[in-house]
Amino acid sequence: MKDTPTAQVDELYSPQRMIAFGLQHVLVMAASPIAAVFLMSKALGFDAALTTQLLSATFLVCGIGTLLQSFGPAGIGAKLPFVMLPGGAPIILFILIAQQTDLPTASGAVILSALLYFLIVPIFKRFLRYFPALVIGIMLLLVAINLAQISGKLIAGTPGTANFGDTDNLLLALITIVATVLFARLLKGMCRQLAILLGLVVGALAAALMGDISLSGVGSGPLLALPSPFPFGPPNFDLIAALPLLLFTLISMVEATGQTIALNEVLGKEDEAEQQAQVPNTIRGDGLASLLGGIFGTSLIITSGENIGIIRATQVRSRYVTAVGGLFLILFGLLSPLSALISVIPAAVIGATGLVVFAIVGTMGIDMLRKVDLRSHSAMYVVATALAIGLLPIVVPGIYDQLPSQLRLLLSNGVAMGALTAAVLNYLFIHVGQRSPKTAPLHHS
Template sequence: MTDTRDEADRRPAPHPVDEILPPGRTITLGLQHILTMYAGVVAPPLIVGAAAGLPGPELAYLVNAALVMAGAATLLQTLGVWKFGIRMPFVNGPTFAAVTPMVLVVHSGGGLPAVFGAALVSSLVGLAVAGHFSRLVRFFPPLVTGTVITLIGLSILKVGVEWSAGGAGSANFATPTNLALAFGVLGFIVLVQRFARGFLGSIAVLLGLVVGTVVAVPLGLTDFSAVGRVDPVGITTPFHFGMPRFELAAIVAMLIVQLVTLAECTADALAIGEVVGRRVGPRELARALRADTAASTVSSIFNAFPCSAFAQNIGLVQLTGVRSRFVVAAGGGVLVLLGLFPPLGALVAAIPPPVLGGAGIALFGAVAASGIRTLGPALSRNPHDLVVVAVALGVGMIPLAVPGFWAHMPEALRTVLDSGIAVGTVVAVALNVLFNGRSAAAAPGDPRSPGDVIQDTFP
């Protein structure tokens, strides 16, 4: 009779992505993911809702809808359903690429119904082409992937720096108090990473956010009064702001946004594949793109905006070394709860920007560092590869270095050019093909294919 314990010993250990951690750790680590992305989830509905002139209760409704749909999209990406979802620690939320076009649609008189109508059409088109778009992954060898990941990290690092100063446009921007709090949180995270062991080391960012918020209370930088002013329960219903309107100009603008988000989702999917050590080929990318666009379609019905991956969470995976997709799935569940129970969302929203900024510098820097690590061996193949990286990074950084650089370009073109990640990706792919010709594309299974990473990358 075979000993079942011997059979269990012979079974291969699950990949870290599929590892199921104890419930307490899973929830705690999932909450850490949510705290790092919360501001990015609520910012688009706040901006667009304010542009639409929504009163306080309706604005809160729009935010709650964004939280619920971001959580649902994250659950779809991490757990997967049929051919939808990459089944990796992939966090989704409303994309910033759509904010400016949506504000323009609102100001043109179309209002939120025109925004949701255009988003619905563009998301359905994106869903229809997701499988075809995924075939482009063969043009993302490590040279391109490393460049794009580095660009992602450098692009979002600006957000962390602005948070550290108090948030763009804040009355107390860059005061010594804000900077001291931000760098205090950053230093605390570094010390925990250096000296803590085991589980404590993996929640360094969460501990930094909690300690920083506690310190901010006597400094007058945070306010919990909103927790008692919001409704105890918030349920989002289809087409709350009216039946969708289908205006051609708005649809064209959102179709361009959809192309940008497809490109950004591709870049982020390749980035998370590199970080967790699991190959991302056309099949995996197609699942990620389908989940992205399907979630955007449903979001358009339930009063939320188009979804895309959140790069800051890739940095958190890199920093902590915790690669379990079930941790991020738990975070998706927390997002849904925050949307259904607004007081919880208000509690998280009380974390002051400098505290988020201190953590953000570490997280976003980790994304850039991951890209640089990927570029290391790739740059040793061909002297022309340095040109590919240099030009792609240079062009991709233009919107970050000089935000008004493309101001006189046509509006439709600006939607693409103002996304440094999207335009940098296009330049990297094009130059790689130009300089490397047939060797530019990495064939599936090739050791140079994106996502084929040595498994001992993390401790």
């Protein structure tokens, strides 16, 4: 097989490498399903048994979704090294719907939203040509900033709480980041590619030495955790109640477009038509994984931008590696002691690891924007305006809280708003009227 980025997508490594690289993907992103379930549990008053069941179901569905995206059977999944995770915004919307109505209605809203993915794809793919490198570059920058903010909160805690800026957490984050950088600089070969995982392990060991890890509850539960479908009873389908999640589905499609094109860039696939052809498959994979999420009691399960940063950092591009990661997620879902073991890793350690990965995603956005002539008057204003609109809800959380709920839902998603603003302005500046030579590069990927 030729040693090119494109060929490496289908590369098979030795079993030891596959296991190590797959585990790296999972551990770096393990905080997402754990945080999502614990947030639901706290907000909706679930007991310990139901919380454990939902954590198991979330890991299981994320694993199945990751396998779908890695292998892409029957056009469901992009055949790309994606890892699937519960989206932060969908979890919040699930909680709000459940609080306003009931849990069966919230599950019904997830199922309706999952079906909408399949219904909208034929229409949505007609608009993919309006998402060139300029739009995707801006989206990646906003994704990185948004995720970095989340990682920062994992490290520092919530402002206004007693443990905000705790020095132990800051020290753990510093140790994790320094260890990751040192491994990336000093190690060679496979060990260098595992720098992110090794940095996380060093951070966890430091936490154990500092007394910040307790393993007392790891083996207390049952060995096997088999999630049950419809844990809240038969779903109730209410279109009005489901509207917030249905609207987010459209936003999610924009994000999936950016992630698919960005991942193709990392993989060395420069054919724009080939990149866009894979977007509907990514969206259908999101749809089926989300449908399973609705059946097993969680919210939408979608492709994550985090693993794109891991692939860029490690240069391990094989979709079979993420497939192994998917098997690990399924294993964590079925064996409760494993998921309990992951959950004891301090948030500050995972947050520090994520901070490095998300910053790498930001460098990818910068790299894509380098292909655009930003000295052009049009390009300058497209980028500046899109970043302004996208950054506002990220750097000033709650700025739109006084607006009607549906409008607030749209405007508060800085990533989607920045990307949509860039797409609209790119269309107005480039596709309407005469095109000038200086703005032509906005079409190139």
